[in-house]
Amino acid sequence: MILTVTPNPAVDHTIHFDEPLQTGVVHRTDDAVFTAGGKGINVAKYVSALDADTTATGFLGGHFGTFVRGRLDDDGVPSDFVTIDANTRLNTTVLAEDGEYKLNHNGPQICAADVDELVETVQANEPDTLLVGGSLPPGMSLSAVDRLARAGDWRTAVDMGGESLSNLEADYFVCKPNRSELAAATGRAVESDDDAIAAAEALQNRGFEYVLASLGADGALLVTDDEVLSAPAADVEVVDTVGAGDAILSGFLAAREHGTSNADALRMGILTAARVVGVAGTRVPHLEDVLTNETRIDVTTVRRR
Numbered sequence: 001m002i003l004t005v006t007p008n009p010a011v012d013h014t015i016h017f018d019e020p021l022q023t024g025v026v027h028r029t030d031d032a033v034f035t036a037g038g039k040g041i042n043v044a045k046y047v048s049a050l051d052a053d054t055t056a057t058g059f060l061g062g063h064f065g066t067f068v069r070g071r072l073d074d075d076g077v078p079s080d081f082v083t084i085d086a087n088t089r090l091n092t093t094v095l096a097e098d099g100e101y102k103l104n105h106n107g108p109q110i111c112a113a114d115v116d117e118l119v120e121t122v123q124a125n126e127p128d129t130l131l132v133g134g135s136l137p138p139g140m141s142l143s144a145v146d147r148l149a150r151a152g153d154w155r156t157a158v159d160m161g162g163e164s165l166s167n168l169e170a171d172y173f174v175c176k177p178n179r180s181e182l183a184a185a186t187g188r189a190v191e192s193d194d195d196a197i198a199a200a201e202a203l204q205n206r207g208f209e210y211v212l213a214s215l216g217a218d219g220a221l222l223v224t225d226d227e228v229l230s231a232p233a234a235d236v237e238v239v240d241t242v243g244a245g246d247a248i249l250s251g252f253l254a255a256r257e258h259g260t261s262n263a264d265a266l267r268m269g270i271l272t273a274a275r276v277v278g279v280a281g282t283r284v285p286h287l288e289d290v291l292t293n294e295t296r297i298d299v300t301t302v303r304r305r
């Protein structure tokens with residue numbers, strides 16, 4: 001079972017305007033979507049739709065916490081959250097004619113007892129794979145992530161900011177940096193494909209079994225002890241990119257749970273992301289047929305290591 005930990009869940013508010021944003025103007029629209037979000041929660045939603053056994057945990061509180069719980073229940077995603085006093089955050093994505101604006105709140109204050117309860121909740125769920133996804137709320141330190149990774153006999157995936165990746169100390173199964181996180185984690189400029197490969201290899205050498213790097217329109221890389229694999233992005237219409245990285249990781253984790261090869265897992269990540277970018281916000285698109293989809297994604301071996 002894949003247990004996802006979202007230390008800092010969110011109600012994702014995605015609002016769309018057919019005009020560029022301007023200061024001093026009241027922009028009005030009918031087009032707004034509210035979903036249960038946060039990186040770990042998105043992974044739970046997507047891997048569940050990919051037919052992998054999953055449960056979502058993390059911290060939830062207040063009215064927004066109730067909303068997130070309710071949405072997961074409606075979607076049939078099992079959850080086992082730690083309840084906190086403070087309100088879960090609201091994150092807004094504005095899709096305007098002049099671009100995609102992401103406005104994220106830092107989240108509610110967490111205390112040591114909340115973290116202890118989270119560790120106990122994770123242990124009680126006995127996952128095979130643990131994923132810790134997204135930012136840490138105020139009061140939760142990075143050492144708590146290492147503690148979660150070491151609290152039982154599971155493999156741990158992480159999807160966190162680049163600086164966090166470079167400061168983790170436990171053993172990790174996979175991390176999923178994007179381009180800027182690769183740069184922040186390694187202190188290298190990541191502009192070209194070669195830069196991305198070199199940075200992903202450098203990160204893998206630091207002790208991650210797999211580095212799955214999401215490169216937006218340039219697709220994704222998978223670096224293992226033995227090889228570097230590359231896959232292009234699918235050629236699809238993009239509504240917004242929110243959740244695309246979560247989708248790549250979800251496809252990869254679900255495929256690994258189903259026992260596929262590395263190349264097929266990378267392909268499934270790309271195909272899952274191709275569906276997710278086609279819907280607004282972090283709504284769950286139709287994913288049941290992703291494995292059997294006709295779309296050709298050619299995974300290439302960049303080099304053997």
Ligand SMILES: O=P(O)(O)OC[C@@]1(O)O[C@H](CO)[C@@H](O)[C@@H]1O
Binds near residue numbers: 010
């Ligand atoms: O502030 P964080 O935790 O880094 O990111 C949170 C977030 O922006 O990431 C998800 C998309 O990946 C959204 O569902 C969510 O609002």
